[in-house]
Amino acid sequence: MASVVTPSIDEDIWQDVWDEERAWREENPVQEKVPDPLTFVIFGGTGDLAHRKLVPALYSLTTSKLMPTQFAIVGFGRSDRDNDEYRQGLRESVQASGVRVQDSTWDDFAQRICYVQGRYDDEMSFSALAETLDRIDIESGTENHRVFYLATPPDVYADVVHNLGTAQLNQPSQENGWVKLIVEKPFGRDLATARSLNHCIHEVFDESQVYRIDHYxxxxxxxxxxxxxxxxxxxxxxxxxxxxxxxxxxxxxxxxxxxxxxxxxxxxxxxxxxxxxxxxxxxxxxxxxxxxxxxxxxxxxxxxxxxxxxxxxxxxxxxxxxxxxxxxxxxxxxxxxxxxxxxxxxxxxxxxxxxxxxxxxxxxxxxxxxxxxxxxxxxxxxxxxxxxxxxxxxxxxxxxxxxxxxxxxxxxxxxxxxxxxxxxxxxxxxxxxxxxxxxxxxxxxxxxxxxxxxxxxxxxxxxxxxxxxxxxxxxxxxxxxxxxxxxxxxxxxxxxxxxxxxxxxxxxxxxxxxxxxxxxxxxxx
Ligand SMILES: NC(=O)c1ccc[n+]([C@@H]2O[C@H](COP(=O)([O-])OP(=O)(O)OC[C@H]3O[C@@H](n4cnc5c(N)ncnc54)[C@H](OP(=O)(O)O)[C@@H]3O)[C@@H](O)[C@H]2O)c1
The missing domain is CATH 3.30.360.10 (Dihydrodipicolinate Reductase; domain 2)
Structure with a gap:
């Protein structure tokens, strides 16, 4: 008669778990699907969040090989900066955030960053941004895929969203393009202002394009x-x-x-x-x-x-x-x-x-x-x-x-x-x-x-x-x-x-x- 073996949690099972995990990692060195080629635009690119969190995160994703081969980062702000100054400031803050920065990796990463000076309430600034993004698509192969990140104080969000619409940056201009909008918290100050912000966003973007962030x-x-x-x-x-x-x-x-x-x-x-x-x-x-x-x-x-x-x-x-x-x-x-x-x-x-x-x-x-x-x-x-x-x-x-x-x-x-x-x-x-x-x-x-x-x-x-x-x-x-x-x-x-x-x-x-x-x-x- 065949004997029945009752499984128990013992060393053998743990060994199986570790073996499975090791094998899985070896077969899947990149565990996550890498995004499409893209340009990541940060409104409020000179700010605290961009420096302390967003760019360090993008840099870490790059060193973990989780960014696509073709990508670019555009900082947008009112402040006066040239590309080199902007990149240098970001390098310092990535370092200050505790992320280890290696010269060769940073140099490649920095070449993908540029700064666009403009005003959030100015249509012309958004036309200039659109031209920059088109140029990046051609030069860097970013395929009309764009992420816009609202990292300004919240009272500026409505202007940015409106002007993205006016400059027709809310929809892709090419067949396989896509556009996403990430909105930082706080999303409104109360129910009325949250509704009004949702309304303003939905006039320009479809809900499926919108990512309201709560970093918790x-x-x-x-x-x-x-x-x-x-x-x-x-x-x-x-x-x-x-x-x-x-x-x-x-x-x-x-x-x-x-x-x-x-x-x-x-x-x-x-x-x-x-x-x-x-x-x-x-x-x-x-x-x-x-x-x-x-x-x-x-x-x-x-x-x-x-x-x-x-x-x-x-x-x-x-x-x-x-x-x-x-x-x-x-x-x-x-x-x-x-x-x-x-x-x-x-x-x-x-x-x-x-x-x-x-x-x-x-x-x-x-x-x-x-x-x-x-x-x-x-x-x-x-x-x-x-x-x-x-x-x-x-x-x-x-x-x-x-x-x-x-x-x-x-x-x-x-x-x-x-x-x-x-x-x-x-x-x-x-x-x-x-x-x-x-x-x-x-x-x-x-x-x-x-x-x-x-x-x-x-x-x-x-x-x-x-x-x-x-x-x-x-x-x-x-x-x-x-x-x-x-x-x-x-x-x-x-x-x-x-x-x-x-x-x-x-x-x-x-x-x-x-x-x-x-x-x-x-x-x-
Ligand atoms: N910092 C954080 O740790 C953190 C955490 C969670 C959420 N957030 C949210 O993320 C957003 C950005 O935060 P932040 O700390 O980075 O803000 P910030 O440093 O005060 O501002 C970001 C940038 O927005 C521009 N700006 C500032 N005041 C402005 C004004 N009155 N009108 C127009 N532009 C102005 C400035 O760039 P220019 O002058 O160059 O245009 C500034 O560098 C906010 O909504 C905040 O609530 C921040």
Whole structure:
């Protein structure tokens, strides 16, 4: 009689996994499909984002052999620069961003870069840009494939989009050409301005050409939420109101506004972080499994979560929202400035640098489970994470004095720094008796895969160039998110409530009270 062999997770299986991966890598030295030949145009090409993120990402993609053989980069701005100055400035900032620059690779890369000086509201400047792009197509074989990246302050977006249309740069002029538009966040200031920007874009571009970026979606740990939830069999059965007690999503920064006070004064924590990054993390945590990992199927599920999101008291949104602003404080024996001391900040500014809020996802899976979101500047630590707190075991059978109730198990998805995850559980302390203590079973990307994960912009720029919009937000998604934030923004403009918190702390005491009233506490990551 044939014996039945039960597979088990043992060394042989791991060996198989590694062997398979090695073989796959050998057969697929370039793991991703390389985009078509193209020209990448950056409006706001002289700015911080272009220098610190976009060009370093394009350079890293080039050195990883993920760019096509034929490509060009055009920086567009009002400032006066010649090509050499522009290239030199970019080289310095790519180096400063921590990317290793090699002379030979850089020289080839730099030859593909040029700078076009112009005004964003000037038709003639766009005609000149069109001529430059046509010339590049002929000289560099970029085949009428163009990516336009809006990296200016948002109030310039409408002018650029309008003038791209006027110069007929919104559509390819040749049969196999294509045109894509990447739009940086923030996408609007509220529902009305987001709608108006969508309207303005749709007058010129088709939605299928538009890529609204939220760089959190380019982070490995954020994409890993899909894999963790929908490829592993063990989590999904308990990923619901029957087992989850509450969810805490934190995006804490230890820095202040770092010279960007002018921008921050107009934004604040709700617009800058909550409407975009935090809501994105929430939707990925709460969404249903999509039938396939395609742009529309994933985004359909995310929109359903946003549609189901509610304030605990819809008539009084601020009852479950706490705003705050940092004052002076101490950290590591150092005096930290208050928000009012920062450059570009009005001495009487009422802009919030911290916000915490509680929401419910009002659907079958999540009814009654609070989702707590918080973000702030000058907090005790730089950390972004999603913590799923599971319900406690119902009964403590050990006579342990301290742990009169079992503690919750917590699954933490750490987005930054040290991206990875950890499952907190109770174990027996070695020795006599039956004392228990929490420990973390953890996984870190850099340990498991060797080295740091690529920057989020690399993944997102590559996806956009290849025409994959799964990790970009759709019109209805961005408008539904703003529809949720708008009552909060309106209510806050009529509220004087803006508690101060010391720089270097975990935010205002009122935010602790928000959870205490539910019998919960914020994690101290
Ligand atoms: N920096 C970041 O880390 C970051 C992160 C996430 C999102 N973003 C978003 O990305 C976009 C660009 O950010 P950034 O930090 O690079 O901005 P920035 O450095 O302030 O501005 C980018 C460029 O836009 C032009 N510009 C600045 N102010 C202008 C004005 N009032 N009118 C017309 N042009 C102006 C300037 O170029 P010229 O004067 O040469 O034309 C400037 O170099 C913004 O929407 C921002 O919210 C930035």
């Amino acid at each position: 979606l380019g982070k490995e740990t954020v994409q890993n939420i899909f894999v963790l939830r929908f490829i592993n069999g063990i989590f999904e059965p308990i990923w619901n109101r029957n087992y989850v007690d509450n969810v805490q999503i934190t995006a804490a920064e230890s820095l202040g506004v770092e010279g960007r006070g002018g921008y921050y004064e107009k934004a604040g924590a709700i617009r800058d972080m909550m409407e975009s990054h935090l809501l994105q993390l929430l939707t990925l945590t709460a969404m249903e499994p999509p039938p396939a990992f395609t742009a529309d199927k994933v985004r359909d599920e995310k929109v359903k979560v946003l549609d189901a999101l509610e304030y605990p008291d819809e008539h009084h949104p601020m009852r479950s929202v706490v705003r705050g602003q940092y004052g002076r404080g101490m950290a590591d024996g150092r005096m930290l400035p208050g928000y009012h001391d920062e450059e570009g900040v009005a001495p009487v500014s009422r802009t919030e640098t911290y916000v915490a809020a509680k929401f419910f996802v009002d659907n079958w899976r999540w009814a009654g489970v609070p989702f707590y979101l918080r973000t702030g500047k000058r907090l005790a630590k730089r950390v972004s994470e999603i913590a799923i707190q599971f319900r406690r075991a119902p009964h403590m059978f050990l006579p342990d004095g301290k742990a009169s109730r079992p503690r919750s198990n917590v699954l933490v998805l750490r987005i930054q720094p040290d991206d990875g995850m950890a499952l907190r559980m109770e174990v027996k302390v070695p020795g006599p008796g039956m004392r228990v203590r929490p420990v973390d079973m953890s996984f870190m990307y850099k340990e498991a895969f060797g080295g740091a994960s690529p920057d989020a912009y690399q993944r997102l720029l590559l996806d956009a160039m290849r025409g994959d919009s799964t990790l970009f937000t759709r019109t209805d998604e961005v408008e539904t998110a703003w529809a949720l934030m708008t009552p909060m923004l309106e209510a806050q403009s009529n509220s004087d409530d803006l508690p101060m918190y010391p720089a270097g702390s975990w935010g205002p005491a009122e935010a602790d009270a928000l959870l205490e009233q539910d019998g919960h506490r914020w994690r101290k990551p």
